[in-house]
Amino acid sequence: EVETKFQVLNEQFSLQYDRNPIESIKSRLKSTDSLIRKIRRKQVPLTVEAIEQNITDIAGVRVVCSFPEDIYLLADCLLQQDDITLIEKKDYIEEPKPSGYRSLHLIVEVPIFLQDEKRNMKVEVQLRTIAMDFWASLEHQLRYKKNIPEDQAEELGRELVECSDISAALDFRMQDIRKRLARAELENEPQPTELQRRMGARLREQPVLTALETNLQNLKEKNLGRAGRLRGRQTGTDQETESGRKDT
């Protein structure tokens, strides 16, 4: 459900702004190992109700964008939809985790339609840039590597925090370049000629088909007029044109 919503949003953006804000969308179900670790860490009683209540990221959607501002734009568009209820928002871009982790997390509730019932499901939506995603997958590997001596793991952790800051700075710099590019393109757009401006204004005044019809009619009359003039010159007289009016 949620993945389809993002796919539709991406299409709408592409039509409206001529670019796709989403690089990739992945739906994921939490792995059993990861689920068990979380149940233990949060000391959740082993009942379906308790797990559903306390573990909100069993079903997840990861949306990877090119630029940070696309993340907030897409989050707003999703939350504006009638059937989506926001349960919790965690902005790890505004406030990164001590590990250096950056992403926007939305826990939302969405109705799903089963064979004979409608149920509300909690879904964790993780929105991040390509750079944030690249960083998170490398850091994820470090977290679950078992045979790394503690001092080396600490050193690598420090370096990863540094990399996270560098990649965040790069994200915002690239976003700024994109904005400047778009502005420059707009400012240097070729200006229409006087004739194009006049034609444009006329087309805007009237529906296109009517405008085309009028132009065709004008052309027809002009040609008939020219034909009449030619005939007149050939016979040496000023003749009535075929359109029935006197051509001068």
Ligand code: 0O2
């Ligand atoms: P996996 O294997 O990806 O599923 P909470 O649910 O709020 O009580 P939690 O789990 O800390 O507690 O929630 P949070 O911080 O929103 O994290 C949920 C998921 O975000 C994680 O799921 C990761 O996918 C991702 N994440 C959070 N922090 C980090 C981090 O420091 N590094 C990386 N690489 N990913 C992070 P799981 O269950 O931890 O892992």
